[in-house]
Amino acid sequence: MLFRYGQLILLSLIFVSLIGCSRTPSDDPRLLMSLEQTPSAMGVQTIVLVINDGSTPLDNAKVQLEATMTHAGMPSQIVQMQALGAGKYQASIDFSMLGEWVLIVNVTEANGAVMQRTLPAFNIQ
Amino acid sequence: MQQIPAIDLLKLPGLRWLGRWRYARFALQLPLFALAMLMVWDGLTGAQLAPKNSATVIVWVHYRGFLMLALLVVGNLFCMACPFMLPRNLARRIIKPRFKWPTWLRNKWLAAGLLVLFFFAYERFDLWASPWWTAMLIVSYFAAALLIDSSFQGAPFCKYVCPLGQFNMLSSTLSPIEVAVRQPQRCQTCATKDCIVGRDDDQPGCELWLFQPKKVGNLDCTLCLDCIHACPHDNIGLLARVPGQELISLQPRSGIGKIEERSDFSLLMLVFTWGALLNAFGMISPVYSFYNWLTAQFAITSETFLLSVVFILALVIEPVVLLGGAAWLFRRISGHNERLIAIINRFMKGFLPIGIAMWTAHYAFHFIIGFWTILPVLRSLLAEAGINFSWMPVTGLSPLVPQAMIYPFQMGMILLGSVLSAVITWQTTTTITKQRQRWAWLPWALVIVAMAGSAMWLLSQPMDMRGILEG
Numbered sequence: 292m293l294f295r296y297g298q299l300i301l302l303s304l305i306f307v308s309l310i311g312c313s314r315t316p317s318d319d320p321r322l323l324m325s326l327e328q329t330p331s332a333m334g335v336q337t338i339v340l341v342i343n344d345g346s347t348p349l350d351n352a353k354v355q356l357e358a359t360m361t362h363a364g365m366p367s368q369i370v371q372m373q374a375l376g377a378g379k380y381q382a383s384i385d386f387s388m389l390g391e392w393v394l395i396v397n398v399t400e401a402n403g404a405v406m407q408r409t410l411p412a413f414n415i416q
Numbered sequence: 417m418q419q420i421p422a423i424d425l426l427k428l429p430g431l432r433w434l435g436r437w438r439y440a441r442f443a444l445q446l447p448l449f450a451l452a453m454l455m456v457w458d459g460l461t462g463a464q465l466a467p468k469n470s471a472t473v474i475v476w477v478h479y480r481g482f483l484m485l486a487l488l489v490v491g492n493l494f495c496m497a498c499p500f501m502l503p504r505n506l507a508r509r510i511i512k513p514r515f516k517w518p519t520w521l522r523n524k525w526l527a528a529g530l531l532v533l534f535f536f537a538y539e540r541f542d543l544w545a546s547p548w549w550t551a552m553l554i555v556s557y558f559a560a561a562l563l564i565d566s567s568f569q570g571a572p573f574c575k576y577v578c579p580l581g582q583f584n585m586l587s588s589t590l591s592p593i594e595v596a597v598r599q600p601q602r603c604q605t606c607a608t609k610d611c612i613v614g615r616d617d618d619q620p621g622c623e624l625w626l627f628q629p630k631k632v633g634n635l636d637c638t639l640c641l642d643c644i645h646a647c648p649h650d651n652i653g654l655l656a657r658v659p660g661q662e663l664i665s666l667q668p669r670s671g672i673g674k675i676e677e678r679s680d681f682s683l684l685m686l687v688f689t690w691g692a693l694l695n696a697f698g699m700i701s702p703v704y705s706f707y708n709w710l711t712a713q714f715a716i717t718s719e720t721f722l723l724s725v726v727f728i729l730a731l732v733i734e735p736v737v738l739l740g741g742a743a744w745l746f747r748r749i750s751g752h753n754e755r756l757i758a759i760i761n762r763f764m765k766g767f768l769p770i771g772i773a774m775w776t777a778h779y780a781f782h783f784i785i786g787f788w789t790i791l792p793v794l795r796s797l798l799a800e801a802g803i804n805f806s807w808m809p810v811t812g813l814s815p816l817v818p819q820a821m822i823y824p825f826q827m828g829m830i831l832l833g834s835v836l837s838a839v840i841t842w843q844t845t846t847t848i849t850k851q852r853q854r855w856a857w858l859p860w861a862l863v864i865v866a867m868a869g870s871a872m873w874l875l876s877q878p879m880d881m882r883g884i885l886e887g
């Protein structure tokens with residue numbers, strides 16, 4: 292009987308894993324993103340993000356930046372980035388707490404394609 | 417003079433069903449079970465970024481804060497509605513456990529060890545930052561409760577294993593309610609003692625072996641309501657009491673004995689109390705300076721090693737020095753001739769209030785700051801289900817109360833905990849020695865001052881949460 296319960300738990304886990312396969316937000320590997328400078332100090336900082344579609348700078352896109360910490364419990368900041376041309380986008384973020392932060396970039400291209408990417412985490416010290 | 421009848425929660429309109437309806441606990445467990453399933457699913461399959469996942473947000477922000485506030489305002493409500501017990505209870509309808517929990521494990525040593533292990537894993541694997549590990553933690557709890565309680569009689573998982581349960585039970589010593597008999601004289605003529613042995617109609621008695629007429633306080637009580645439903649004379653209620661009163665009692669406790677003479681209970685209380693300071697130390701900037709200093713001294717960068725050093729300092733060396741020193745001075749001053757460990761056992765419960773205060777101050781901070789961070793998570797979960805709640809705010813989420821109020825609240829908690837600790841250690845001093853009581857109490861008071869000072873310093877430091885990127 293115990294074995295049957297074990298099976299049930301295992302099956303439930305496989306089930307939830309399978310239905311979850313489609314849950315990750317869509318990314319587009321063609322788009323290359325980098326920060327001009329990774330933030331490292333507390334306070335308001337200007338973020339400049341460079342986006343390339345292959346080797347071509349991506350302009351005319353709507354770019355939204357979300358800054359959040361890697362642990363739960365701190366409210367996110369979501370801002371619309373300002374296009375600077377040549378694939379560059381800029382926004383100000385207030386890094387109000389020490390610790391690990393991540394930037395999540397939401398891009399809506401001129402053709403309507405939408406993608407999301409989480410940039411590597413960094414430390415605010 | 418007529419005695420004022422105690423306030424009984426089960427006699428309040430709207431709460432009577434808890435005592436009368438046999439499936440009351442089941443009804444409370446169902447929503448938490450559904451929430452646990454949602455968190456497991458989301459934790460295993462959803463975004464692996466803690467603030468974006470319901471598993472990490474609910475467990476590490478809401479659950480912990482709500483737990484402490486509920487414990488201090490009402491009682492051990494989480495154990496009462498514990499979802500881990502639901503599959504276990506259903507399994508017990510089919511499987512009757514055959515084995516008896518081994519005698520050598522009928523103590524709190526294992527639970528104290530597991531609590532240390534949990535604190536260590538929390539830091540080492542950055543549980544607060546990992547939805548996947550948080551989900552696996554929930555799954556492990558379900559599996560452990562099911563396996564242990566399907567094999568062994570009684571409720572050994574709650575009583576001897578579950579670190580969360582121990583945490584709740586220790587904290588509930590300051591709760592304003594307890595499960596207690598309404599009329600003690602009724603028990604004297606009771607022939608069946610169903611509250612402990614259970615009834616033939618499948619209503620169990622107390623599986624944690626707490627016999628109502630001799631039960632003292634909330635320790636080991638999961639508020640499961642079984643005794644209340646089993647008593648044929650409707651003689652058990654949820655009675656109001658003075659919070660912390662049980663820490664002054666020296667009566668032997670049913671199913672426990674005298675905690676003042678049990679080293680396993682002392683260790684559990686020590687881990688709980690000093691663990692509160694250690695857990696807060698892990699989330700402030702100086703811990704990283706300390707790691708850097710350690711790395712420079714030993715030329716070892718392994719996080720496991722660095723963490724082990726911090727744990728040994730915080731949970732072994734510091735309490736041994738403080739408590740051992742206080743016990744030694746107490747013995748010198750009072751002339752009391754017990755062994756140092758026996759003296760520490762007697763005083764250990766006195767430190768629970770300051771530990772509880774520190775946990776509350778810490779968890780309430782996250783709860784207050786992060787309460788509304790559930791909204792974006794909820795919104796995206798609903799959006800996945802095709803329900804559009806785009807009016808729900810996802811940014812600009814303010815704390816539950818103005819941020820300026822949080823630090824004074826935390827200081828108030830620490831002061832209150834310190835005062836209670838001082839009262840309990842004073843009471844312990846006066847019961848075990850008649851010699852130079854004030855001087856004999858002083859070493860314990862100094863330990864309380866040291867702990868309160870550390871707690872206030874920790875809470876005043878800037879928070880610094882690193883995990884994924886060490887160092």
Ligand code: SF4
Nearest residue numbers: 603606610611628647
């Ligand atoms: S069954 Fe009820 S009346 Fe009998 S001993 Fe237990 S609490 Fe008292």
Ligand code: SF4
Nearest residue numbers: 622637638640641643
């Ligand atoms: S005394 Fe025992 S049966 Fe009664 S609520 Fe507490 S744990 Fe449950």
